[in-house]
Amino acid sequence: MKIKEIIVVEGRDDTVKIRLAVDADTIETNGSAINHTTLEQIQHAQVKRGVIVFTDPDYPGQRIRNIINEHVHGCKHAFLTRDDARAKNNKGIGIEHASIESIQKALRDVYELKRVYETDIRKEDLIKYGLIGGPRASYRRNRLSELLQIGHTNGKQLLKRLSMFQITYENFEQVIQKVLQEENNEHQ
Numbered sequence: 001m002k003i004k005e006i007i008v009v010e011g012r013d014d015t016v017k018i019r020l021a022v023d024a025d026t027i028e029t030n031g032s033a034i035n036h037t038t039l040e041q042i043q044h045a046q047v048k049r050g051v052i053v054f055t056d057p058d059y060p061g062q063r064i065r066n067i068i069n070e071h072v073h074g075c076k077h078a079f080l081t082r083d084d085a086r087a088k089n090n091k092g093i094g095i096e097h098a099s100i101e102s103i104q105k106a107l108r109d110v111y112e113l114k115r116v117y118e119t120d121i122r123k124e125d126l127i128k129y130g131l132i133g134g135p136r137a138s139y140r141r142n143r144l145s146e147l148l149q150i151g152h153t154n155g156k157q158l159l160k161r162l163s164m165f166q167i168t169y170e171n172f173e174q175v176i177q178k179v180l181q182e183e184n185n186e187h188q
Helices: 012-021 036-048 059-071 100-108 123-128 137-148 155-164 169-186
Strands: 006-009 026-028 051-053
Touching: 006 012, 006 036, 012 026, 012 100, 026 036, 036 051, 036 059, 051 059, 123 155, 137 155, 137 169
Parallel strands: 006 026, 006 051
Antiparallel strands: none
16 A cells, blocks of 8 residues: 555554555654744645644643644544554553554545644533543544544544534444444443
8 A cells, every 4th residue: 555645653663564554655753842843844834745643642732743744734634543553561551552544444444634723522512422421421522533543632622623524413323323332232
């Protein structure tokens, strides 16, 4: 699988793993210490070939995404679930620990982040489906985020993330129904 865009990753181990999964070029941010020179390099890559931001599903990875989004517009985003990125010995989370298949799937299912945040999904919908403020809210949010491939979110971030990635109400409802059905099946 050849990727036209340049993939932004956190470090050298991520680059090695990406290159085992796909034919692609990478830019390494050297962890969350992303600097002005790296941001300029990412901006140049975005203009020339496009960029896919593919960081670890943890706080530093999200921080790097946010910094890039502030400085470079129109990037695409690929996400791994925390489970897909977990080391076999449970001593780390990162792209370097993911399977080749998980990386390929994440890169097939990229999202383009839009600057206009509009959605027909409302906070009331999140409450109605028990995604915020309920006893199973965290589980449901994690499963919804996993199925939609929008990255791990907390209750405050979920609506914004659904909006940023232009998830339609129909798609949201279809996926949340699947989550609720899975949960129901577990309890039978």
